Amino acid sequence: MFLKKEFRIFYLILFLTAIFLLFYFSLFDKKDFQSRTMVGKEIPNLKAQSLLKDEIVSLKNIVNDEVFIVNIFASWCAPCKIEHPFLVKLNQDKIKIIGINYKDNRKNAQKFLKKYKNPYHEILIDSDGELSINLGAFGVPETFLVDKNFIIIDKKIGPIDDQFVKKASNFK
Amino acid sequence: MRYFFLLLFLLMQTISLADDVMTRSNQITKNLRCLVCDGQSVYESNSNFANDIKKYVKKEIVKNKTDHEIYNFLKRKYGESIMFNPSVTFKSIALWLVPILFFFMGIYILLRRIRG
Numbered sequence: 001m002f003l004k005k006e007f008r009i010f011y012l013i014l015f016l017t018a019i020f021l022l023f024y025f026s027l028f029d030k031k032d033f034q035s036r037t038m039v040g041k042e043i044p045n046l047k048a049q050s051l052l053k054d055e056i057v058s059l060k061n062i063v064n065d066e067v068f069i070v071n072i073f074a075s076w077c078a079p080c081k082i083e084h085p086f087l088v089k090l091n092q093d094k095i096k097i098i099g100i101n102y103k104d105n106r107k108n109a110q111k112f113l114k115k116y117k118n119p120y121h122e123i124l125i126d127s128d129g130e131l132s133i134n135l136g137a138f139g140v141p142e143t144f145l146v147d148k149n150f151i152i153i154d155k156k157i158g159p160i161d162d163q164f165v166k167k168a169s170n171f172k
Numbered sequence: 173m174r175y176f177f178l179l180l181f182l183l184m185q186t187i188s189l190a191d192d193v194m195t196r197s198n199q200i201t202k203n204l205r206c207l208v209c210d211g212q213s214v215y216e217s218n219s220n221f222a223n224d225i226k227k228y229v230k231k232e233i234v235k236n237k238t239d240h241e242i243y244n245f246l247k248r249k250y251g252e253s254i255m256f257n258p259s260v261t262f263k264s265i266a267l268w269l270v271p272i273l274f275f276f277m278g279i280y281i282l283l284r285r286i287r288g
Contacts, residue, residue, distance in 0.1 A: 022267070038249065128227055129228070133246075136250055
């Protein structure tokens with residue numbers, strides 16, 4: 001048309017590259033399972049009945065200017081038993097752990113803690129799963145590492161391991 | 173007798189309200205993906221995750237939340253992937269428009285060739 005042949009080829013390549021990039025970034029988004037949506041966001045101020053005492057507690061009143069962990073657990077959940085020693089270790093490392101007792105029987109939860117030790121600083125009862133939805137959780141166990149500014153820096157679906165303990169200890 | 177009719181009326185109202193909640197909840201959960209299942213909607217699934225979401229949706233409907241508010245909350249927590257029909261974004265519009273653009277460009281080039 002009005003452009004020289006070299007320019008036409010240059011603009012064609014530029015146009016095709018733009019189209020390629022558009023398709024690449026639109027179609028290669030991970031849409032199947034975005035498990036880390038809440039990572040990088042502020043943790044909601046969860047408020048619920050405490051398992052340890054007879055009062056309503058809220059997350060932001062329990063922790064103060066420190067790195068802490070939120071762990072969803074239940075006495076009926078077998079993988080929770082596997083991860084429990086790691087939680088006890090984290091507690092020995094002086095990291096505050098807030099438990100979310102998911103759809104559990106109060107007595108069974110207390111028995112579970114008596115049997116396997118209680119690593120939790122406070123436990124909020126999540127009788128209908130609403131606290132877990134608020135955390136963007138998928139099930140039990142699930143663990144969130146939260147920084148001093150209440151920002152979720154990491155999360156683990158399933159039982160935590162040595163690697164998670166190390167990461168949490170490094171952040172402290 | 174008057175009390176009987178009043179009670180009957182109240183009962184009918186409650187049933188109709190519960191029906192409305194159920195219908196709306198079903199509509200919403202049919203458009204939500206069960207993220208721990210294989211290709212099932214929250215409505216179809218009986219997993220713990222799906223049951224929690226169903227309960228949450230019903231609760232929010234009773235609180236007079238709109239469908240949009242419920243979807244938005246869940247998208248904030250679980251990402252766009254929880255929706256079976258993802259919302260329209262610049263990227264999705266562009267993906268629809270680019271092939272059409274190419275089609276018309278092709279016709280334009282073809283016509284120029286034929287005339288030339």
